[in-house]
Amino acid sequence: MSPLNTDDLYRIFEKLDLNGDGLVSLDELRCLLERIGVHNTGLDELKLLVGQTSLDRLDFLFFYDAILKQNVGDQEGEESNDLESDLAKAFKVYDLNGDGVITCEELQSVLSQLGYWSDYCGWDCGIMIKRYDANSDGVLDFEEFKNMMLITNP
Structure with a gap:
């Protein structure tokens, strides 16, 4: 699927920030990942991946960008099925x-x-x-x- 633009990511961030504190916790992020089909992501594993316990809007954009680049790298040479x-x-x-x-x-x-x-x-x-x-x-x-x-x- 095509990458999301910054406005899309900000809207998603706002929806994930359930308590309105300007941060997305690892638990909130884990819920999103489970929702989109990335299961079995424990909080400890997610903390290692993210490097911190919560993400502000800018950190969320960087996290998305890193995941997107990783997926592109993983898919090189594969068919588009x-x-x-x-x-x-x-x-x-x-x-x-x-x-x-x-x-x-x-x-x-x-x-x-x-x-x-x-x-x-x-x-x-x-x-x-x-x-x-x-x-x-x-x-x-x-x-x-x-x-x-x-x-x-x-």
Whole structure:
């Protein structure tokens, strides 16, 4: 998937900073990593990786940049079939209850958590889902989600 820009990262930082102290704790960071499919990351391991017990906004940007560079380095010489794996991880983030489909409520909830949704944004999740809901069941399965993320017509 494409790298996030600074504004995206700041919005994610604000959502992670649950107590509003201007810092993301290792526990808050671990929750994010688990949410995006990086499991079994213990606090001790994360502290070694991060080098401190919490991250301010700038440290968070540097952490993201380091992870991004590590992933690019790890993927050199590999085929780009990792796109399917990345999409599967993204799908799991949106499929909040793990039932294999994304509902309008799940889509709105995740977009809200990431700072892309507000009551005033004028978007309609139902319309967004309907556009890619090939079997008209009112939800997105993984194939429909892939079509949406890859911006293909159903």
